[in-house]
Amino acid sequence: MRGSDAVQEALFMFAKLDDFVPTDHPLRAIQKLVNEGLTRLNGLFNTIYADTGRASIAPEKLVRALLLQVFYSIRGERQLMEQIRYNLLFRWFVGLAIDDAVWDHSVFSKNRDRLLEHEVVEAFFTEVMTLADKAGLLSKEHFSVDGTLIQAWASHKSFRPKDGSDDSDASGPGRNAQANWKGTRRSNDTHASTTDPDARQYRKSHNTAAILAYQGHVLMENRSGLVVGTIVTHADGFGERAAALAMLDAVPASRPRTVGADKAYDTRDFIEACRRRQVTPHVASNGSGHRRSAIDGRTTRHEGYRLSQTKRKRIEEHFGWGKTVGRIRQTVYRGIRNVDQHFKLTMTASNLVRMARILSAVPQGGAA
Template identity: 75%
Template sequence: MRGSDGMQEALFTVAKLEDFVPGDHPLRAIRNLVNEALAGLHGLFNSVYADSGRASVAPEKLLRAMLIQVLFSVRSERQLMEQIRYNLLYRWFIGLAIDDAVWDHSVFSKNRDRLLEHAVVEQFFTEVMRLADKRKLLSKEHFSVDGTLIQAWASHKSFVTKDGSEPPDKGAGSGGRNNLADWKGKPRSNDTHRSTTDPDARLFRKGKSQAAILAYQGHVLMENRSGLVVSAVVTHADGYGERAAALAMLDTLPRGGPKTLGADKGYDMRDFVAGCRQRGVTPHVASNLAHQGGSAIDGRTTRHESYRVSQTMRKRIEEHFGWGKTIGHIRQTVYRGIRRVDQHFKLTMTASNIVRMARILCGVPPGAMP
């Protein structure tokens, strides 16, 4: 007998969100870690919000929603609010009941800015690291460092002279809003030009064979035991940013005890190697023999087995960068201003850490996590 294509809804329905989420869903382990970390921020949240007045979006729900946006590659706040309305998995993770109203995207963005003002994402990152340390997942001795380019949310056409002396290029025979531009024979540099769309972005290219883009630099310090990010920061894109950021992140590590730092050839500079040794850190930097003046690393360092291990382990940072660029949308940020880009980068690295921790603690195969 053929079934009916009609749908008859019951007058009353009794259902819980918990019933719609499979018991072995990977988000369950992630949610447990997130809730444990958020519990450690209770005092911070009390200091951020007033004791009286109109209730705002709960910061715990706000942070969970921001993590959903990263974990499931939701491009914008408007799209995130739309998907929360009908996605029961998202509602369950965030803590919204089936019949709870979803926030307007502008309300969500406004409340997110409050977290930026009080560095809540940074504290959340620190709390996640505390949980990892509590579970004996962190190495205190062996680390790796690397950086990546984050394309800014600005076009080359917004990169104009700072003093306004250069008139806008209308192009040759172009029409419409998106006019053609011709920069042939016109030198452009960060000293004389600035983006009107995102003034914090800098014109930069990774190598001689690559095109220059408006970008930021994201930097990561990773411990080598579990491959977790212990420090992350965004800086202006320039030729010194990677090494300066690496030394600054080393300064955040607890003093005492021998430490090693694995890095690629871009860090093989005498000032960086000397800065590591001043901090009691052995620089396991890849030798750049083609560099003018030779490599700053010699056989006294490269002869040890620990050097070869560091050079192998440092490549695991690319897993965080790859995950962040394909899932977390840090290949090209949708935010403007270095503070917002830094918050987005830190949140993405925090999400990457949580996914990795959940995988380690649950023994789930790598391909099974979102």
């Protein structure tokens, strides 16, 4: 018999949000980790918010919503609020009941900026790494380092002379006229972006176009491939090596360590700086042409060197995930401090996905 197309809603209905989420949904394992990390930030949250006054959005809900924005490639706050309004999975993860009102996108943005101002994302990243350490997922001896370009939220037309003059030969109708800089020298010494002054013009190689960008740097431990250090710097030719040393210094060390890296790190000053820190530089040799590599057979002859060169490529998995699923191919934030928090949040989300997958594969009561 043909079924009826009519919709008959029950007068009363009792249902929990948890009933709508499959027991094997990937977000269940991630939510458990997120909630445990947020619980450890309760003291920080108490110092950020006043004891009296009108209640704002709970910071725990804000962080969960920001993570959803990364997990599901949601670019703007308007779209995020729309998704939370009708998506039961999103409501469950954030911690909103079915009949709870969803925040206005402008209210959400203001409360999010408070988290960025107090570096809550960085504190949350640290707590997630503490959970990974307790689970035995982190190596304390073997690391890898690499960097990637993050395109700034600014156009070439905003890159103007610092003296206030106009060097563009604009032509054509309308406000967005065609600009022509042919034959004009434009460098970071003489020009700056009026949209995002912290962004720098940078080209990755002679065969690529220059863009306004930042550099995001990652320090990864080699056991589970988890990010243990991140930092965003101005885009320049020295940022990668300086950031690598800064991240290594931030990791407590009680024994000698190794760090794998690509050819860009094969410079004498970086190699010597690593050895002063009791860090063995497992850097890819860059001895092409007339250039002499700073790495010799005393390092490359060991099996550990070849293993480090294999492991270091796993950093690209974090960069690839962050640029295709997350939103770090081109940031929507302005200012190096905000871009740094955005990059840390994306790498934290990438870690959570990997940790949930690893821990879910471990039998109950077993070791990772």
